[in-house]
Amino acid sequence: MRFYYGQQMPLRILDEAEFWKHQEEEHTVVIRELVTGLEAPYVEALKKWEEVLSATHQQVVRYIESVIRAAYYIPEQLYQQVLQLVSYCLQQSLDFIKLCQQIKTESAAVSKNPTAKVVLNHIIRESEYFVGIAQVLLYENRN
Template sequence: MQYYYGTQMPLRVLDECEFWKLQESEHTVVIREAVQNLEQEYVDKLKKWEKDLTRTHQRVMRFMETAVRSDGTFLHSLYRDLMQLVSYCLDESQQFIHFLHQLKQKSEPINTNFVALTIMDHIVRESEYFIGIAQTILYQSKG
């Protein structure tokens, strides 16, 4: 993400959150489709993650609509709410990564399949990328 957006930076931050929450939601589907014979317990957990990540994505979209209607004027309260949303997105991604690591360790169809492990590692790296973006945003806002 480029950091030269000036007053449009909050909208750019929302773009990142929107994109990565959608990606994470889609990744739950990729795992379910790519891993044959995935244990039902993990299929169910992935479906719950999909719902939760989709809900967060929708929350970000609603916030974007509010921000756009503010004509780019981010009052303190709106900016504070944005930082809380970014923090929530970051925490959710960290929890998602933790779940994916557990899945890699505990699911036999995943931990015995090189392709499945490669897919899982790729998904983890993508969520870690978003976490890096979100942390940078949060640290800059506190500086």
């Protein structure tokens, strides 16, 4: 992500969050569909995550609409709310990564499925990419 967007930076990071929350939501389905015999607690956890990620995705979309309506002037309060949402998205991604790592290391069904391990590693890397973007933005705004 480029950091020369100036006033449009909130919109740019929201675009990233919108994309990655949707990706993570889809990843819950990919894991459930890919891993035959995935243990019930993981299936249930992934279904709950799908709902939570969908709700976050929709919240990000609402903020995108608000920032677009604000045009060239983004009130400080809205900007701070965007930063709080990005912080929430960051923590959510970290928690989702933990679940994916747990499934990868503890699931008997995954241990028998080399493709699932590769896909889980890919999903984890993608969420880590968003975490990196969000951390840089939040760090820069603390200075």
